[in-house]
Amino acid sequence: MKYVHLVGVFLLSLAVITGCAKETEAPAPIAQEKKSETSNPVKEKFDAALALYNSEKMDEAKSAFEECVKLDASNGIYEYYLGNISRKQNDLSKALSYYQNAVTKSPDMIEGYNNIVAIQMLNQDFDNALLTANKGLQVKPDFADLKFKLGQIYFVQNKFEESVKVLSEITNDPKYFEAYRFIGFGYMQLNKKQEAVTNMKKYLELAPEGTNTKVEVANLVKELESK
Numbered sequence: 001m002k003y004v005h006l007v008g009v010f011l012l013s014l015a016v017i018t019g020c021a022k023e024t025e026a027p028a029p030i031a032q033e034k035k036s037e038t039s040n041p042v043k044e045k046f047d048a049a050l051a052l053y054n055s056e057k058m059d060e061a062k063s064a065f066e067e068c069v070k071l072d073a074s075n076g077i078y079e080y081y082l083g084n085i086s087r088k089q090n091d092l093s094k095a096l097s098y099y100q101n102a103v104t105k106s107p108d109m110i111e112g113y114n115n116i117v118a119i120q121m122l123n124q125d126f127d128n129a130l131l132t133a134n135k136g137l138q139v140k141p142d143f144a145d146l147k148f149k150l151g152q153i154y155f156v157q158n159k160f161e162e163s164v165k166v167l168s169e170i171t172n173d174p175k176y177f178e179a180y181r182f183i184g185f186g187y188m189q190l191n192k193k194q195e196a197v198t199n200m201k202k203y204l205e206l207a208p209e210g211t212n213t214k215v216e217v218a219n220l221v222k223e224l225e226s227k
Contacts, residue, residue: 053085058088062082066078066082076104076112080099083115096116096119144175148178155182160186163183171202180206184203200224
């Protein structure tokens with residue numbers, strides 16, 4: 001189909017932006033999970049590390065989280081934060097390793113899966129990204145950010161029906177207005193012109209002014225409607 005290259009360019013741009021630019025909200029700190037009236041050195045060290053992290057003192061926070069790992073090796077939350085620090089420092093290889101360790105130790109940590117998928121998408125490792133996304137959604141089936149990534153992965157893999165289905169499940173959240181763009185592209189690849197136009201118009205309605213691809217999508221809608 002003549003639009004495949006154009007859609008591919010749009011997709012790769014979005015995959016990079018949504019893949020890792022936005023950090024997933026952190027899991028609940030152990031400081032809230034392990035309340036005790038007695039002194040808890042792990043909790044105290046974690047609180048101190050988290051304070052440094054929130055103050056953007058990343059090198060000091062890294063050392064403090066590494067101490068937490070030594071004190072409480074079975075909990076993945078420390079390596080989740082170490083992954084965040086590595087990602088902020090543009091060391092994606094190390095970040096990926098930390099996130100993978102985090103979910104191995106704490107397999108219910110949905111934020112860890114989400115950030116692993118983000119890096120795998122940036123690396124264009126879509127097969128492993130698909131596996132990781134599905135594992136994460138087994139933990140929390142309604143986690144919208146991971147569904148958004150999954151929809152993009154399906155699109156890249158030319159699984160357009162699956163992409164449309166997954167992305168349609170999150171369109172009630174205005175934060176994911178970009179889903180309409182991919183749904184429109186998916187329908188276009190499925191040769192369903194009217195559905196494609198309807199969803200692209202919804203994207204144009206919801207996307208803020210200045211969004212990079214609005215002009216291109218508007219032109220594409222005009223071209224489709226002229227046929």
